[in-house]
Structure formats: C-alpha cells, structure tokens
Amino acid sequence: MEETLMIMILSAMATGAGALPVLLIRRVSHRKMDSILAYTAGVMMAASTYGLIPASLKLTNVTVLCIGVLGGALILNLLEYLLPHVDMDHTRKSPVLPHQSLMLVAAMTLHNIPEGLSVGASLASQVEHLGMVVAFSMGLQNAPEGFLVALFLLHQNVSRRTALFMAVLTGGIECVSSFIGFYVVHISLFLVPYGLAFAAGAMLFIVYKELIPETHGHGYERLATFSFLLGLLSMIGIVEWFR
Template sequence: MEWNMWVMVVSALATSLGAIPVLFIRGISHRRMDSILAYTAGIMVAASTYGLIPASLKLTNLYVLCFGVLIGALLLNLLEYIIPHIDFDHQRSDVVLPQQSLMLIAAMTLHNIPEGLSVGASLVSEVENLGIVVALSMGLQNVPEGFLVALFLVNQDVHKLFAIMMAVFTGLIEYFASLVGFYLVQVSLFLVPYGLAFAAGAMLFIVYKELIPETHGHGYERLATFSFLLGLLSMIGVVEWFR
C-alpha cells in the first residue's frame, strides 16, 4: 500500500519537475514547442496501444475494451465543450490574466483526471508490472506537460514561482484522481479493464485532437514526426524493460 502511494505521488508530481526549467528560460521557439508536444504524443500513444489496451484485453474482452475506449474519448469531448479550450500558442496579450489562468488550469484538468484514474486502477490490477509501467508513462508525459503549463503562465506575465506553483497544482489534481481510481477499483476489481480502456481512449483523444494538430502548424512537421517516433520508442522501451 505505502509503495503504491509513493508511485502515485512521483508520477503525478513529475509535472513539477518539468516546470522547473521555466525559471531559467525566457522563451521557447515553435520548433522546440512542436518537438516537445510530438514527443509527448508518442509517449501517450505507446502507453495506450502497447500498455493499457493489451492489459485491458487480457482481463476482459473486445466489447469491454471498445466501450471503455469510446467512453473515455466521449467524456473528454463533452468536457471540452463545457470548459473553454486553451491554445498555448495563440493567446491574446490583452485578456484579463486571472480568467486565462483559471481556464488553463481547467483545461489541464481534462488531461490529468483520466491519467490519474489509469495510474490508480493499474496499481490495483493483477497484471504483472502494469502499475509501474503506467505510472512511468504518465510521469514521462507529465514532465513536458508541466513545462508547457508554466511556460504559458510566464508568457502571460505571471511570476515564475507562481507559474510553477500552478503546475504543481495540476499535478496534485492527477494525484487525487489516482487515489480515486485506486480505492474505487480496490472495492470493485471488475472495473479495472474498464478503467484501463477508459484511460487509453482519453489519451488517444488528446493526442489526435490536441497534440498532433498543434505540432503541424508552424513548418516543423518533419521534426515533429521524428520526435513522435522517439517518444513512441522510448515508451515501448520502458514497457519492455519492466516486463
């Protein structure tokens, strides 16, 4: 139990690690931004298709998998209608800061809730090494995510330390979601394959709807493509290492 709690903490608060470099960076080019986003997308695709989906199929059947994946994608689609979308690279500088900051945190919550649920659910599952693999995959993609959150706030003239605090806050959201997933699945173990499929669907929705389009609008499509492949192979390497 104690080990699982520490795994959830480290995975969620990896967002904080990614935010720290903002203290030393004045700005970032589209080239680097696209590369980071594409690498993150590769990690998330590998985590979904090479980790979560096969694990869900081992525990259940194709019908449950399809149901969970579609529900995960549909829920994020619904939440995106409810909460205004944030585009990191196309913000007006004259918008009132507090409103923008709250919208950003709300948008990141859409990412962190299913991620946290997947970590908590996988740690309770009986699939060998699944929990640590999922936690590592979430932690790896949380690093660039935390960087992007802090960078956006700094570009909106927020103090750097406050921007890092907000990145930490988004990580805490994921940690609490992990606790929910952990204790919910512990009570009803039959929900594990649904939770894994749900997380896979949510992550694939984010990749196709948000990350990939964002990396193909500034003329660095080839770099983004290879960054995506590097992220994909990195995550596959992590999965194979712990098998």
C-alpha cells in the same frame, strides 16, 4: 502499497517538475517543443496500444474494451466542450483579464482528473508492470504540460513562483484522482478491464486531439514525426524490458 503511493505521486508531480524551467527561461523554440510533444505522443500511443489494450483484452472481451475506450475518449471530449482551449500563439495578441489565468488552471486541473484515474486504475489492476508503464507515460506527458501552463501564466504577468505553484497544484489534483482510481478499482475488481480500457481511450484522445496537432503547425512536421516514432519505440522497449 508504499511503492504504489510513490509511483502515483511521482507521476502527478511531473507536472510541477516540468514547470521548473520557467524559473530560468521565458520561452522555448517551437522546434524543441514540437519535438518534445511528439516524443511524448509516441510514448503514450505505445502505452495505450501495446500495454493497456492487450491487458484489458486478456481480462475480458472486445465489448468491454470498446465501452472503456470510448468512455475515456468521450469524457475528455466532454471536457473539451466545457473548458476553454488555450492557444499559446495568441497569448500576446489580445488583452487577457486576470480571471482567465484562473480559468486556465481550472481547465488543466479538470483535464488531469481522468489522467489520474487512469494511472490509479492501471496500478490497481495488478497486471504485472502495467501500472508502472502507464504512470511513466503519463509523467512524460505531464512534464511539457506543466511547462506550458507555467509559460502561459508568465505571459499574463503572473510571477514565476506563482506560475510554478499553479502548475504544482494541477499535478496535486491529478495525484488525488490517482488515489481515487486506485481504491475504486482495487475494491471492485470487476472494474479492472474497464479501467484499463478507459485509460487507453483517454490517452489516445490526448495523443490524437491535442499532442499531434500541436506538433504540426510550425513547420517541423518531419522532425515531429521521427520524434513520435522514437517515443513509440522507446516505450515498447521499456515494456519489453519490464517483461
């Protein structure tokens, strides 16, 4: 149990760790950020299609898989409608009121809840090494996400320490939701295949809706494509190594 607890904490706290560079720098080139995000997308794609979906199918059937995957995607889609989308390229072009920084933090916090539930559900599934793989892939996704949140806040003239604290806070909420997902699935084992499929749907939505489009708008599409493939193969290699 202590090991599981540590895995959930480390995965969630990757958000704060990713924000640490804002203490030293204020900007990262689009080339580097597109490469990082594309690599992360490849990792999450492999974790979903090579880990979560096969594990769910081993425990149940295609109907349950479809319900879980679509459920995870629909919940994140609902959050997209309810919460504001932050475009980093426009943060300097229009005046931003202080409350918008709080709106961003609230949006990222709610966005992290289903991600945390996915990690917790995967760890509770007792499928060998699957929880570690999902937690690792979510942690990789959280790191650049935390950096972008902190960088956005810096552009709003928020202090570096406050920006870092806010990024850590969003990760803390994900940690709490991981605990909830773990205990719910652990107590109700029949939810395991649904939880795994839900995690896959949530991750695939993030990959296709957020990460991939973000890497194809600055002229580095080829680099992003190969970074995506590298991330995909890296995660497949990690899964095979655990086996």
